Amino acid sequence: MDSHVDRKQIRWNPRPRTRAGLHLKTEKLPYQRPVIAQPQFTASAIMVAERVDVRALSGFEIIAKSPFMVKLGEGGIAALFRYGAVVLFNASAEEKARLLGKIAMHSSGSGDIAAEEVAMIHVGPDDEEGPSGQFIKIKNADRLRLQLIAEVMAKATMLSFQERRAARDFDRSEPLARDLAEDGRFSAKPAELLKAVGNMLLAENRLNGRAGVLDRPDLLWDNPGLSGLYARLEGDYELHDRAAALDRKLTTLSHTSETLVETMRYHSSHRLETAIFLLIFVELCLGLYGHFG
Template structure:
């Protein structure tokens, strides 16, 4: 007889390696659903103002916040940037006009609707993503890809806006330099000179402080798989090269503004010295008259 008690047989049923919720089909996630159903549509970027308070805009369905992205009444989409750019996707003229009218009370600074970027977006799941001629090819028209395209087109539009302003400021500074070269004096009024200097100083601040042209979009930190698309778009729109060229122009304008300020200060001090000498001369004449006139 066996003195050891019989051991109960252990039945082990291994758990499945896949657990509910850990292996989701990413194509069904909200940000991977196509935000626009059409396979071809237009992307249009404009400069609506110098600054827009996006937090004050209401009355639209918000589908993204970085950048601020809304759905328009007839199915179009718009991305609004605080430095004044708006990028429309598949939007009708009525949708654009309505949004510009809504944004107007919350915008500041002059718009420049002549500055724009336009591209055709084509959904091609089997082709490489990126620019192709006048087209931008993407595998899926989801929110993230549209926001990424909006980031690049908005920056390109802002650069065009600043390039036009820099050219205008150079045109304003050329006559001033010619005046100094000819007779050493300005023909413009002091208020006009100060306005020119102020525009030169503000140009660099607008570029570096508001737009962050060379900064990576926030959405790339959470979605590194879109970095290749962003790099190809950034290269096609020449953001780095244009920003560097504009930076050189703004540096020249900054030096010019400093020269103008110093020249104005010199002329002011020179006139002040002349006034002091004149007062001393008058006082001396009065003293002599009082001394010898008695």
């Protein structure tokens, strides 16, 4: 049997790699005109309120709508978020004061100016994008990159705001827990106890609606080339770790409020039972007096 095969007739076609994940394409961002011309400028994020009606603001040129971004007039840019955060880029003191005055007319709830995040933005076409020391380096100060930085800084300052409030709520609950541990009863008045429970329930609601800290920004779906910058910023500001810590505090506050409510209910029912027993005893005494008297 002839086993000889002509090598010229053998053709080998390599099988294409079609499995997902073997070839990842990184989409290049199209060039966009910078909205800030300076090679270095300041970015600051503050919590001005608990809720802001961004659509009601007027008197500013709108640059983008998700997140809502406006020009301030003298080279400054501001990004506004419905949950009360405002991120300012290259804004002067006058521009900041004018914007905050406008926001005050369309906002509700109290903010916390002390819950502030500050960063220096450095623009360099040849730099690797991301946090580097005290700087956030970007290749171009265009709208998309500033929107992404605003998303991360706004979430970071919102977490700082919630962390400070959660700490105050814990300070309020500590004396109540100490009263229960020492003598099994509260030294505070019922109205004060109800106020403490109300503050804890408000804290729970605030932490539950914490602006989607772990949600991926919408602009990344249309601009995947910015995913690397977002991942580095998210890691530098420790958004996941801080959100997890707030969840643990939320759980503790929830259990504390439930304990307070159950304890108050127990004391109220005990007093009610005592009052019913006294009424029955008085009625029995009056009946005996009327029968034998």
